[in-house]
Amino acid sequence: MKNSILINTETKRIVAVGDKLQTFRGEPVVVTGWQPPRHIGSTGRIYVTPEGYPAEFQAFFPSVCGCEIVTGGAQ
Numbered sequence: 001m002k003n004s005i006l007i008n009t010e011t012k013r014i015v016a017v018g019d020k021l022q023t024f025r026g027e028p029v030v031v032t033g034w035q036p037p038r039h040i041g042s043t044g045r046i047y048v049t050p051e052g053y054p055a056e057f058q059a060f061f062p063s064v065c066g067c068e069i070v071t072g073g074a075q
Contacts, residue, residue, distance in 0.1 A: 004036040004071040006046065006062065020051060021065040029058070029065065036071045044069040 006015040015021065019031050028051035037044040045059045046067060062068050 004034070004044075004069050006031070006034050006067050007070055009063075009066055009068050015067055021048070021067070023060070023064050024066070028052075030054075031065075032057070034062070034069055036069050 008015055017031055021029055029048035030051055031048055033047040035045045043061050046062045046065055048058050050056050
């Protein structure tokens with residue numbers, strides 16, 4: 001998460017840890033963090049827990065939740 005931000009691609013707003021999102025399937029999730037892309041061609045990963053199930057952990061491509069990760073000078 002260092003030197004990166006998570007952006008909602010529809011609203012262009014910054015997404016923070018603890019924010020609620022929906023997957024493209026309509027499943028409610030809570031953001032727990034993200035991993036910026038490690039190389040060219042990567043989109044990184046967004047880490048979430050299903051809403052109501054905080055003990056579960058899932059990692060998705062950011063686009064699954066309508067987001068993108070912006071790093072470095074692009075901020």
